[in-house]
Amino acid sequence: MENLDINAAAQEYFARIHRAALVLSGNPWDADDLAQETFLILSRQGAQFEGRSSIYTWLYGILLNVDRRQRRQFGMRRRKLRVLWDNDATVQTVPAADAKTEASEWKRSLWAHVAQLPDGQRQALVLRFSENLRYEEIAEVLECPLGTVKSRIFHGLGSLRRLLDLEGEEARELPAFPSEDISHAV
Amino acid sequence: MPFNPRIIQTEPAPLDDQGELQLPDDLAALAEQLSADSQHLADCFPVGAINVAFRSAKGRAFAERKPTTSHNRHRSRRVRYVLGGGLVTVALSCAFLLLSPSPFAQPKALPQAESTSRSEDAKAIAVRAFSKPSQEVSFAPALLDDVSRPELEGLIDLWQSQSSEVASVSF
Numbered sequence: 001m002e003n004l005d006i007n008a009a010a011q012e013y014f015a016r017i018h019r020a021a022l023v024l025s026g027n028p029w030d031a032d033d034l035a036q037e038t039f040l041i042l043s044r045q046g047a048q049f050e051g052r053s054s055i056y057t058w059l060y061g062i063l064l065n066v067d068r069r070q071r072r073q074f075g076m077r078r079r080k081l082r083v084l085w086d087n088d089a090t091v092q093t094v095p096a097a098d099a100k101t102e103a104s105e106w107k108r109s110l111w112a113h114v115a116q117l118p119d120g121q122r123q124a125l126v127l128r129f130s131e132n133l134r135y136e137e138i139a140e141v142l143e144c145p146l147g148t149v150k151s152r153i154f155h156g157l158g159s160l161r162r163l164l165d166l167e168g169e170e171a172r173e174l175p176a177f178p179s180e181d182i183s184h185a186v
Numbered sequence: 187m188p189f190n191p192r193i194i195q196t197e198p199a200p201l202d203d204q205g206e207l208q209l210p211d212d213l214a215a216l217a218e219q220l221s222a223d224s225q226h227l228a229d230c231f232p233v234g235a236i237n238v239a240f241r242s243a244k245g246r247a248f249a250e251r252k253p254t255t256s257h258n259r260h261r262s263r264r265v266r267y268v269l270g271g272g273l274v275t276v277a278l279s280c281a282f283l284l285l286s287p288s289p290f291a292q293p294k295a296l297p298q299a300e301s302t303s304r305s306e307d308a309k310a311i312a313v314r315a316f317s318k319p320s321q322e323v324s325f326a327p328a329l330l331d332d333v334s335r336p337e338l339e340g341l342i343d344l345w346q347s348q349s350s351e352v353a354s355v356s357f
Contacts, residue, residue, distance in 0.1 A: 014233060015233050018228075018233045022224075022228060022231060023227060027335075029335070029336045031231065035233075074339075105226075105227065105231075106227070109223035109224075109226065109227055110216070110220050110223050111223055111224065114220070125220065128217075129221045129224065130220070130221070130224035135207075150199045150201070151198070151199045153207060154199035154200070154207060154209070155197070155199070157209065157217060158213065161212060161216060
């Protein structure tokens with residue numbers, strides 16, 4: 001087993017993992033959490049790294065698993081919150097001023113739409129067009145055949161195209177509700 | 187039927203002679219836009235100076251941990267125990283001396299009338315305390331206004347981690 005220098009790995013790869021976490025999660029707070037969680041897991045499981053793959057593909061695999069787990073947990077929390085908020089219709093949550101700026105950057109990017117895609121397509125697109133991994137490396141991270149990677153990328157882009165077209169059509173057809181607070185949708 | 191991206195599509199991906207993915211022009215443009223957006227987001231939210239020191243499960247940093255032999259660890263533990271025991275003994279002694287009456291002072295015998303009036307006062311105080319109408323407690327729910335998403339998730343984690351065991355105090 002190869003002895004990993006965890007701190008050296010963090011210095012070298014933290015920025016890349018943080019960027020991938022940013023496009024996966026959509027906001028810098030969750031990106032920080034995801035990236036740090038990834039390297040925490042690396043620090044605990046570094047002894048298990050056998051050197052069969054490159055360290056960064058291993059890191060991406062950890063990151064995607066952490067993201068998947070947090071999405072599941074967030075889905076459960078959102079369901080619990082819905083029970084709380086539904087009982088009090090007067091509760092309003094107003095995002096902080098800096099959160100609006102960050103949210104607007106995210107909403108302007110295409111990655112906000114990629115977040116609506118299925119996990120397989122979303123992860124393939126992140127690894128290919130955000131992290132510039134080769135198809136073989138993506139197949140290694142996602143633990144799927146090479147053909148599946150190419151298929152996910154192709155269909156992911158096609159679905160993204162379709163979502164953008166639909167959004168354009170809906171924006172043209174639906175009027176804005178005057179009572180709705182759309183100040184956050186900059 | 188509205189478009190659902192989660193429906194599995196069976197159309198095969200177009201490949202060239204070398205087996206490489208051949209994207210149509212509009213999808214290739216989308217791919218370039220995705221790369222550009224990714225770089226833009228990374229520029230907007232940089233990582234900053236990376237000052238990472240991973241800590242072990244016991245909270246000590248890998249870089250900061252000093253090499254100690256097991257003998258030194260045992261010795262320091264013994265010293266801590268002895269010091270702690272000594273402090274407890276001193277504290278108990280002080281408390282005993284302060285609370286116990288002086289062995290040289292004679293107890294003052296209270297006159298009979300004064301002692302009964304004292305017990306009557308105490309009884310009156312107790313009766314007043316129990317007959318005082320209880321104050322109304324407001325049960326207005328706390329509204330979680332201006333709570334950001336990270337704070338909200340922290341609150342939920344706190345609720346989930348709260349133990350259902352009753353707190354106990356030992357003397």
